[in-house]
Amino acid sequence: MQITLQTIIGGVSLGAVYALVALGFSLVYRTMGLVNFAHGNVVTVGAYLASTFYLSTKLPFALAMLVAIAVTGLIGLIIERVLRPLENRDFDLMLIGTIGFGIVLDALVIMIWGATGRAVPSPVPSAPIEVLGLRIRTYDLVVLAIAAVATVLLVLFLSRTKRGAAMQAVAMDHEAATAVGIHVGRSNAIAFMIGAGLAALAGGLVGPLLYVSPALGGTLGIKGFAAAILGGFGSIPGAIAGGLAIGILDSFTAGHFQGYSELVTFLVFTVIIMVRPTGIFGERTVNRA
Amino acid sequence: MFRRRATAISAFAVFSAVSVILAGCSAPGSDDKSSGDSSGPIKIALVDAQSGQLSSLGAWELKGARLAVDEWNAAGGVNGRQIELGVFDDQGDPTTGTNLARKIDSEGYIAMIGTAESAVTIAMAPILKQAEIPNITSGQSPGLVAAGSEFLFLNGPTSTTYDETLAKHIVDKQGTKSIAMITNNGSYGKGEHDAFLKALQSRSVTPVADQVVTTDQKDFSAVLTGIRQKNPKVIFLGAEEVESGLIVKQARDLGITATFAGAAPQGTPVFIDTAGAKNAEGTIVSSPYLGNDISDASKKFATAYKAKFNEEAELHGAKAYDGTQILLAALKTSNVATGKALADAIRATKYQGLLGNFAFDTTGVGISATAIGTIQNGKLVAAAG
Structure with a gap:
């Protein structure tokens, strides 16, 4: 029993990070119908930026994160701006374009920070909390809290603000949205910017948990993408549920299947997707193109 | 409508495939073309x-x-x-x-x-x-x-030498018999697993736990909680620098106080940085090069x-x-x-x-x-x- 609970705790904190990555994927997808393949690389960039400002310029961790989010948000805007001429013309070229951006970002990271990577000390140095023989890292609680706040803010933005409502409208029917005077390009740009910001948030938060290296975003990108699909691609609650599910599933298979855990995780994932192709919270209304 | 979803799923396939292909074909580095004749460099x-x-x-x-x-x-x-x-x-x-x-x-x-x-x-x-x-x-x-x-x-x-020396130190010299093993399923980890297990068996010691992780694993809660209940004195690590460091960091967070032991990777700065110097303290390392002052x-x-x-x-x-x-x-x-x-x-x-x-x-x-x-x-x- 104790092992089971401890395994869940271990899976939840990485799951929260997967959820943030999945949110970024889903947000861009629901708005533009596009899968942003550069997303994993943006996570890496975010992780490096946050750790650089935290370690080198000695900014407080929270401030370092904000700077990282701002800079990566800008990168998101640039990606969208470059791809904009292709919008509604050639969808496949846009996909390839994001892959290209991923490779460029990957190369830039290695050029700027080197291929070696770095360890980031935890910004919350206090000892783990012990509850009924279970150990919970304080930093994990911070990660969960920040992920929760980010999700709530995102949902509020999408449902309560005019800009957010415009984005929803574009997601539903971009031609009708254009007809009523909504700037589709701007909507897309905001989706890309927020998506990149979420990637930086995930990367920055995961730094002290793992090891920041150019390979970081690859793993998180795949897991985050799987989480988005599992939850229902394009769905905000789906991204959260999918992320946590993948995190916990991963944690359990690691305990039971040891060296074959990765295989079992994705087998389970495949079976779920076969049974329920739209994912847990699959929405069909956001589909477009 | 259905086309869209199909795109999403095939996109996932593309995503995975692209990662594999990228890992496979790009080979940056020197591209100099000169023959292997007996003049020139x-x-x-x-x-x-x-x-x-x-x-x-x-x-x-x-x-x-x-x-x-x-x-x-x-x-x-x-x-x-x-x-x-x-x-x-x-x-x-x-x-x-x-x-x-x-x-x-x-x-x-x-x-x-x-x-x-x-x-x-x-x-x-x-x-x-x-x-x-x-x-x-x-x-x-x-x-x-x-x-x-x-x-x-x-x-x-080879690992055989590293691990034989390590087992000699831990079992023969320190008299520790309560040993757990965590190795990864990569080529290095597999070699370490077999070599260290053989060294233990030749001393009639059975490890209290023998856990295998994947090379890409990030969360070790399940494995480590299982080991914590066995309460070993020494935990042997057969994984590369970064992964070993993560295992040690997470083990200490879970309240495991056992000493870690390993071969070359566990003596490197990357391992120590990833684990945190305090967490890595006391780790026993078998290495042919212990330091720059030898x-x-x-x-x-x-x-x-x-x-x-x-x-x-x-x-x-x-x-x-x-x-x-x-x-x-x-x-x-x-x-x-x-x-x-x-x-x-x-x-x-x-x-x-x-x-x-x-x-x-x-x-x-x-x-x-x-x-x-x-x-x-x-x-x-x-x-x-």
Whole structure:
């Protein structure tokens, strides 16, 4: 029993990070119908930026994160701006374009920070909390809290603000949205910017948990993408549920299947997707193109 | 509507496929084209991970090899010919490695330094053997010896030596019998697993836990909680630097106070940084190179290394330095031979290196002893007594 609970705790904190990555994927997808393949690389960039400002310029961790989010948000805007001429013309070229951006970002990271990577000390140095023989890292609680706040803010933005409502409208029917005077390009740009910001948030938060290296975003990108699909691609609650599910599933298979855990995780994932192709919270209304 | 979803799922397939393809085909590095004739520079290839999670190994290797090559070049090269070190990135991936093996063959490189990853080296070995290109690797898996290539040499001991020395220290000397094992399912981890288990079994010790993790795993809660309940005194780690560091960090967070033990990766700065110096404190390390202050040669090496790269020298740089020195010495004694003659010259080379006295046997292993060190105050030092 104790092992089971401890395994869940271990899976939840990485799951929260997967959820943030999945949110970024889903947000861009629901708005533009596009899968942003550069997303994993943006996570890496975010992780490096946050750790650089935290370690080198000695900014407080929270401030370092904000700077990282701002800079990566800008990168998101640039990606969208470059791809904009292709919008509604050639969808496949846009996909390839994001892959290209991923490779460029990957190369830039290695050029700027080197291929070696770095360890980031935890910004919350206090000892783990012990509850009924279970150990919970304080930093994990911070990660969960920040992920929760980010999700709530995102949902509020999408449902309560005019800009957010415009984005929803574009997601539903971009031609009708254009007809009523909504700037589709701007909507897309905001989706890309927020998506990149979420990637930086995930990367920055995961730094002290793992090891920041150019390979970081690859793993998180795949897991985050799987989480988005599992939850229902394009769905905000789906991204959260999918992320946590993948995190916990991963944690359990690691305990039971040891060296074959990765295989079992994705087998389970495949079976779920076969049974329920739209994912847990699959929405069909956001589909477009 | 359905088309959209199909796109999403096929996009996932593309995503995975692209990651694999990218890992497979790009091979940045030197693209110089000159033939392997007997004038002009002598072309030696260095193949190592220069990107990816194992790139720290590749970076150290490159520095060690570069230092040796530059020393020889500054002294006039070999028989008046300069040595050209071509750098290739295998990304720690065996498929990329086999492509590179063909590439260095077709580009006329006469010998190869690297790789630091046993799996990659084993994958490359048959091609290099066929092409008759001698290869001095930093891998340590017993599988390298099992590959049975007369062109493959190790610049250090195999896992068998590392782990036999480690088991001797922990079981025979300290009398600890309560030992748990965590190894990964990669080539290095598998070699460590088998070698350490064999060393324990020969002492009639059964590990209290024998857990296998994947090379890509990030969360070890399940494995570590299971081990915590067994309450071992020592936990043996058979995984690379970063993964071992993560395991130690998470173990301490879970309240595990056992001492960790391992071979080469557990003595490196990357391991200590990833785990946190406080968490890694007391880790027992079996290594042929315990530090830069061991001998006059290592002090000289460390000073030159620091002057050139502005960072502290460590085991992997020292291994690559030794391996490159041996290769260059063999090139000199053989009058820049290639193929089998060069391999024979390497095998005949007796070299007093940083890791000890090299004397290659028929299996290509040159060093068969390691020493025990512990991590104290974030640094690897020789164990007392």
